[in-house]
Amino acid sequence: MYYKHHVFFCTNLREDGRPCCQRFDARAMRDHAKARTKALGIAGPGGVRVNTAGCLDRCGEGPVLVVYPEGVWYSYVDQEDIDEIIDEHLVHGRPVERLKI
Amino acid sequence: MYYKHHVFFCTNLREDGRPCCQRFDARAMRDHAKARTKALGIAGPGGVRVNTAGCLDRCGEGPVLVVYPEGVWYSYVDQEDIDEIIDEHLVHGRPVERLKI
Numbered sequence: 001m002y003y004k005h006h007v008f009f010c011t012n013l014r015e016d017g018r019p020c021c022q023r024f025d026a027r028a029m030r031d032h033a034k035a036r037t038k039a040l041g042i043a044g045p046g047g048v049r050v051n052t053a054g055c056l057d058r059c060g061e062g063p064v065l066v067v068y069p070e071g072v073w074y075s076y077v078d079q080e081d082i083d084e085i086i087d088e089h090l091v092h093g094r095p096v097e098r099l100k101i
Numbered sequence: 102m103y104y105k106h107h108v109f110f111c112t113n114l115r116e117d118g119r120p121c122c123q124r125f126d127a128r129a130m131r132d133h134a135k136a137r138t139k140a141l142g143i144a145g146p147g148g149v150r151v152n153t154a155g156c157l158d159r160c161g162e163g164p165v166l167v168v169y170p171e172g173v174w175y176s177y178v179d180q181e182d183i184d185e186i187i188d189e190h191l192v193h194g195r196p197v198e199r200l201k202i
Contacts, residue, residue: 006169006172051109052154052155053109053155055152066107071102071107071169
């Protein structure tokens with residue numbers, strides 16, 4: 001596995017007012033995740049990669065992200081949720097049950 | 102697994118002339134993959150999802166895509182390569198060895 005954990009944030013914005021991840025500031029959350037994984041020294045090949053993705057098609061459950069290869073999907077509310085996903089799942093390999101969808 | 106195969110195309114464009122996937126028309130290849138998986142009736146939950154991704158950080162090997170949860174990375178040249186990945190890997194579960202990176 002080129003990356004141990006590959007994280008994709010849906011950052012899609014639907015302009016018509018229907019639910020979408022970017023309405024919850026998903027891009028800022030992705031930026032925060034990128035910065036935190038770098039600061040923790042876990043970013044890069046063999047470690048964690050955080051990416052933007054287009055619409056992951058789970059709009060009504062958003063904002064969502066998915067961690068591969070595990071295929072664990074999360075819905076988050078704020079930066080604290082992102083920090084918990086990083087610190088528990090990405091650092092310690094313990095998925096965060098309360099945020100799973 | 103919400104999607105049986107989740108495909109991410111790097112569609113990043115680097116403006117400074119260094120190698121990047123979009124220089125090889127990655128977005129058009131992604132659009133083709135989306136259209137073909139829909140036409141084949143394999144797109145959607147339980148099946149295949151094709152997504153755009155930001156820079157997957159394998160620029161020198163591009164254009165690249167990755168298929169999860171398998172974590173199989175491919176470099177492709179043209180639409181025929183994409184068709185082979187779809188028809189062999191996504192439909193029949195046989196990764197295309199000659200295109201793997």
